[in-house]
Amino acid sequence: MKLDTRITLAIAAIVAVxxxxxxxxxxxxxxxxxASAADSTTTQIADQNxxxxxxxxxxxxxxxxxxxxxxxxAALQSSIPDSVQQTTFLNxxxxxxxANGVTLSSISIGATAVxxxxxxxxxxxxxxxxxxxxxxxVPITVGVTGTPTQEYAFVHGLQYGxxxxxxxxxxxxxxxxxxxxxxxxxxxxxxxxxxxxxAASASATAKG
Numbered sequence: 001m002k003l004d005t006r007i008t009l010a011i012a013a014i015v016a017v018x019x020x021x022x023x024x025x026x027x028x029x030x031x032x033x034x035a036s037a038a039d040s041t042t043t044q045i046a047d048q049n050x051x052x053x054x055x056x057x058x059x060x061x062x063x064x065x066x067x068x069x070x071x072x073x074a075a076l077q078s079s080i081p082d083s084v085q086q087t088t089f090l091n092x093x094x095x096x097x098x099a100n101g102v103t104l105s106s107i108s109i110g111a112t113a114v115x116x117x118x119x120x121x122x123x124x125x126x127x128x129x130x131x132x133x134x135x136x137x138v139p140i141t142v143g144v145t146g147t148p149t150q151e152y153a154f155v156h157g158l159q160y161g162x163x164x165x166x167x168x169x170x171x172x173x174x175x176x177x178x179x180x181x182x183x184x185x186x187x188x189x190x191x192x193x194x195x196x197x198x199a200a201s202a203s204a205t206a207k208g
Contacts, residue, residue, distance in 0.1 A: 079164045080190045084138050089163055089189060096157040102146035105182055110138040113191040136193060142185045151183040164190050
């Protein structure tokens with residue numbers, strides 16, 4: 001083979017390599033980069049969809065529990081309302097008294113809520129969510145007449161009624177188990193606002 005022929009072939013080979021390389025960098029390589037970016041975007045979208053699907057499942061579960069949560073909220077609002085609601089509490093007292101066979105002889109209910117004060121003691125139970133700005137106490141004194149068994153049944157009903165009640169003291173003459181006497185119950189009911197809670201009068205006499 002002549003020298004000029006070999007040189008021609010070598011030049012042709014070099015040109016072919018250049019053309020192929022140029023085709024790679026100008027055509028194939030950019031397309032591969034686009035495909036890689038598309039794959040990355042697809043992965044991100046899939047991850048986002050997965051996260052949104054998880055959130056949707058959480059919201060769906062919460063929606064299913066909404067009626068139950070609303071019932072619980074209503075019970076809590078009844079237990080600790082945003083005002084004294086003296087009339088409602090008086091009705092509760094009469095219901096509890098009738099159920100346990102005692103007679104309400106006297107009732108005194110604070111007209112307004114006093115801002116909450118952290119209880120004293122060596123290790124009182126406290127909750128950081130309960131403060132003087134959102135929680136108030138209303139002093140109560142209730143006198144009931146009946147036998148000791150009936151009276152303490154009334155106190156139990158009072159503590160486990162629809163309204164949250166804290167009994168702080170009980171006072172009664174020493175009598176036999178079957179004797180009729182008067183028990184005085186002192187304690188507190190609560191409201192969720194410390195600013196003046198409305199009520200009727202500061203004290204009331206219950207139904208006989």
